[in-house]
Amino acid sequence: MHQFLVDLFGQNVVPYIIVCALPLVFILVFALLAILGELKLSAFMQHRVGPMEAGPYGLLQPLADIIKLMQKESIRPLKASRWLFQIAPFLVFVGSFAAFAVIPFSPFYIAADLNVGVFYIIAVSSIVVIGIFMAGWASNNKYTLFGGIRSVAQIISYEIPGGFVVLAVVMMAGTLSMQGIIEQQGGGFWNWYIFGGPKAIATHSFITGHDIATPGSWLSLLLIPLMLLATLIYYVCGLAETNRVPFDLPEAESELVAGYNTEYSSMKYAIFYLAEYANMFVVCAIAVTLFLGGWHSPLPKFIVQYLGADSHIWLGLEGLFWFIMKSFVLVLVQILLRWTLPRLRVDQLMHLCWKIFLPVGFVLVIVVAAWITFVAPRPEPAAKAGGDVNTPKVVAPPVARPLAGK
Amino acid sequence: MQELVDHPTTEAQVELIRSGKSLRSEEMTINMGPQHPSTHGVFRVELVLDGEQVVDAIPHLGYLHRCFEKHTEAMTYPQVIPYCDRMDYLGAMNNDWGYALAVEQLMGVQVSEKVEYIRVIVGELNRIASHLVGGIGTYGLDVGAFTPFLYCFRDREIILNIFEKLCGARLLYNYVWVGGLSHDIYPTFLDEIESFCGQFRNTIREVNELLTGNKIFTTRTKKVGVITKEVAINYGISGPMLRASGVKWDIRRDDRYSIYDRFDFEIPIGNDNDGALIGDCYNRYWVRMREMEESLRIVEQAVRDCRKTPTLMQGDVQKDVPKRIKPASGEIYSRTETSKGELGFYIISANGTNPYRVKVRPPCFVNLSILPDATRGYYVADLIAIMGSFDFVMGEVDR
Numbered sequence: 001m002h003q004f005l006v007d008l009f010g011q012n013v014v015p016y017i018i019v020c021a022l023p024l025v026f027i028l029v030f031a032l033l034a035i036l037g038e039l040k041l042s043a044f045m046q047h048r049v050g051p052m053e054a055g056p057y058g059l060l061q062p063l064a065d066i067i068k069l070m071q072k073e074s075i076r077p078l079k080a081s082r083w084l085f086q087i088a089p090f091l092v093f094v095g096s097f098a099a100f101a102v103i104p105f106s107p108f109y110i111a112a113d114l115n116v117g118v119f120y121i122i123a124v125s126s127i128v129v130i131g132i133f134m135a136g137w138a139s140n141n142k143y144t145l146f147g148g149i150r151s152v153a154q155i156i157s158y159e160i161p162g163g164f165v166v167l168a169v170v171m172m173a174g175t176l177s178m179q180g181i182i183e184q185q186g187g188g189f190w191n192w193y194i195f196g197g198p199k200a201i202a203t204h205s206f207i208t209g210h211d212i213a214t215p216g217s218w219l220s221l222l223l224i225p226l227m228l229l230a231t232l233i234y235y236v237c238g239l240a241e242t243n244r245v246p247f248d249l250p251e252a253e254s255e256l257v258a259g260y261n262t263e264y265s266s267m268k269y270a271i272f273y274l275a276e277y278a279n280m281f282v283v284c285a286i287a288v289t290l291f292l293g294g295w296h297s298p299l300p301k302f303i304v305q306y307l308g309a310d311s312h313i314w315l316g317l318e319g320l321f322w323f324i325m326k327s328f329v330l331v332l333v334q335i336l337l338r339w340t341l342p343r344l345r346v347d348q349l350m351h352l353c354w355k356i357f358l359p360v361g362f363v364l365v366i367v368v369a370a371w372i373t374f375v376a377p378r379p380e381p382a383a384k385a386g387g388d389v390n391t392p393k394v395v396a397p398p399v400a401r402p403l404a405g406k
Numbered sequence: 407m408q409e410l411v412d413h414p415t416t417e418a419q420v421e422l423i424r425s426g427k428s429l430r431s432e433e434m435t436i437n438m439g440p441q442h443p444s445t446h447g448v449f450r451v452e453l454v455l456d457g458e459q460v461v462d463a464i465p466h467l468g469y470l471h472r473c474f475e476k477h478t479e480a481m482t483y484p485q486v487i488p489y490c491d492r493m494d495y496l497g498a499m500n501n502d503w504g505y506a507l508a509v510e511q512l513m514g515v516q517v518s519e520k521v522e523y524i525r526v527i528v529g530e531l532n533r534i535a536s537h538l539v540g541g542i543g544t545y546g547l548d549v550g551a552f553t554p555f556l557y558c559f560r561d562r563e564i565i566l567n568i569f570e571k572l573c574g575a576r577l578l579y580n581y582v583w584v585g586g587l588s589h590d591i592y593p594t595f596l597d598e599i600e601s602f603c604g605q606f607r608n609t610i611r612e613v614n615e616l617l618t619g620n621k622i623f624t625t626r627t628k629k630v631g632v633i634t635k636e637v638a639i640n641y642g643i644s645g646p647m648l649r650a651s652g653v654k655w656d657i658r659r660d661d662r663y664s665i666y667d668r669f670d671f672e673i674p675i676g677n678d679n680d681g682a683l684i685g686d687c688y689n690r691y692w693v694r695m696r697e698m699e700e701s702l703r704i705v706e707q708a709v710r711d712c713r714k715t716p717t718l719m720q721g722d723v724q725k726d727v728p729k730r731i732k733p734a735s736g737e738i739y740s741r742t743e744t745s746k747g748e749l750g751f752y753i754i755s756a757n758g759t760n761p762y763r764v765k766v767r768p769p770c771f772v773n774l775s776i777l778p779d780a781t782r783g784y785y786v787a788d789l790i791a792i793m794g795s796f797d798f799v800m801g802e803v804d805r
Contacts, residue, residue: 046556142436146458146786245550246622255790257443340616342623343550345787346458 645747
């Protein structure tokens with residue numbers, strides 16, 4: 001995308017601005033939609049009608065909320081640490097916004113297809129913690145401090161099992177590039193990493209029809225439940241990292257009033273809100289990228305390809321559609337969970353992380369490593385993913401085409 | 407002192423922390439309330455915390471004190487009833503009833519069958535409404551589940567609609583008068599109650615699915631805030647909290663008043679099934695859940711009786727209301743079972759139209775007195791869960 005814009009404008013500055021502005025616009029639109037979805041879904045679940053006054057069926061309610069917040073006075077507690085208090089919300093937002101740089105929305109749109117994309121996303125999403133803790137500390141309020149401490153403990157803890165699960169996928173994919181990981185998962189939903197990934201499927205001679213003659217190929221069946229579990233763990237860790245129910249301890253309203261953002265008002269509060277929703281999307285987008293095939297359609301080819309349209313625009317649009325749809329479904333599940341479940345306690349949260357998820361994550365990594373070493377087919381030169389950064393391939397590597405053999 | 411079973415922190419550990427022999431860490435004093443989402447009104451707890459653990463919880467009361475007892479001395483007997491409404495505003499019918507019963511006993515008034523039946527019906531319906539808000543709905547809210555709260559409110563709304571048609575008020579009824587009732591029932595009263603009974607079991611099932619069977623909810627509440635039988639009795643705790651601690655004590659059965667001897671109902675007590683402990687938060691919640699079903703049974707039986715003998719529902723509800731309420735000199739202590747526990751009225755009459763003295767034994771105030779002991783050593787999140795399971799209404803605690 002970036003290269004294309006550079007070619008178009010003949011210089012570097014405008015493309016950079018465009019590439020930065022697009023995610024920003026997307027976050028705003030997404031946040032509005034997600035807030036509306038949250039309001040309406042919770043109303044639906046609770047036998048209410050939800051907001052009905054702003055616009056038809058209350059569709060403009062999120063907009064009205066934001067306008068209201070913008071009009072509010074921005075209050076800073078007298079004894080708050082001035083600079084930290086001002087910076088904190090923006091730092092939180094920067095953390096989630098920076099992650100959008102490597103989110104592959106479609107085959108032809110990714111702001112920067114870094115060859116260390118996954119690594120980068122794990123790194124920048126940790127900035128959020130600093131912002132949250134800063135907010136909790138700088139407000140000079142014991143409740144916000146509690147929220148901040150809980151948040152740090154929780155997010156850092158859950159990054160570890162989450163990281164292990166991501167590591168398992170990265171080991172199987174053999175690349176850290178987001179586009180690279182997605183490209184491997186093309187050719188139908190059975191190639192997604194949630195079902196063990198393309199290489200695992202390829203070793204099943206009875207599925208693919210052609211015999212690769214790998215000894216112990218039945219072992220690959222083991223990967224299917226394992227990767228399902230991995231997806232679940234990643235998703236739950238994502239919930240914990242975004243402070244969503246049942247892990248919303250940092251902002252537990254019945255305990256800590258509003259947690260780390262108790263003292264914030266006006267646009268600074270809105271930015272916290274925006275960052276939370278952006279973070280929700282980032283976590284779901286990563287889950288989609290790693291496990292659910294990214295922008296690939298569940299069918300072996302894009303639907304537009306079946307219809308005969310093969311231009312980049314159509315493929316890009318359909319990729320965008322699939323990616324956003326998959327992410328939205330995961331976000332939807334987050335919202336549904338929020339209105340269904342109670343909240344865990346601090347020690348139960350830590351118990352789940354350190355005593356259940358972490359050992360499972362360890363086992364997962366070891367099993368996947370063993371599988372790669374002993375069972376998986378040797379990587380063919382043609383299957384090498386990632387390749388050229390600027391011309392991402394739409395079609396999956398040959399190994400990921402199980403129907404080809406029939 | 408109570409025993410804290412199977413929990414990360416024990417009394418001994420708290421002592422260790424206090425004595426400074428364990429890892430040195432400073433205690434933090436944090437003020438919870440009077441404006442706090444889960445103190446259920448204007449209640450302030452001064453928390454001394456060691457990290458997330460409660461070292462001490464010092465309750466501060468009185469933010470809602472309205473001089474109820476002093477006010478009564480300047481009021482005539484019927485004028486006191488609206489003040490009773492405002493004590494436990496979630497179960498106002500039962501408060502009115504408790505006061506009216508005390509004055510009736512003081513004067514020796516016997517009310518008609520019809521009045522008794524209507525009182526039982528509205529009293530039990532109000533008990534359900536009170537549990538729906540206090541014991542179940544906001545309890546879910548306290549542990550972080552928002553949706554069951556609104557499911558409960560939906561059904562409470564039906565009860566409030568019935569009450570509104572009955573006496574014009576939705577919360578503070580002034581319905582049960584000394585010697586009678588303020589209004590007669592309306593024609594479709596029994597039909598509406600029957601239809602409510604028919605659908606309410608569905609709600610109980612829904613709440614059971616959402617909360618009672620929820621793994622997170624049970625891990626949050628089981629083995630938390632255990633109050634043993636002896637401790638509960640020594641503190642004078644009553645109502646669902648006492649029953650959750652395993653004491654089968656219900657004034658409706660053990661010190662019968664009105665016509666409760668005619669109905670067949672059970673008194674649910676706490677049990678230790680499925681990893682729960684007698685007297686923990688889960689049991690306090692679960693006793694209230696089952697109590698709603700029992701109240702429903704009583705209402706159904708009462709309605710059935712009314713249907714069976716059509717003459718029962720005829721007559722004036724105010725025919726026994728004394729023309730002049732001026733009890734002879736004397737005193738009375740009368741107690742009833744409200745949704746929160748034992749509500750006692752001690753009234754001294756000096757042969758005047760105003761009571762000489764009214765002393766209330768409020769269940770919430772007594773139940774709340776165990777808070778510091780019940781929460782010591784638990785986490786802050788547990789403190790919220792324990793406090794929520796007490797189901798206190800500050801209007802009654804402070805009066």
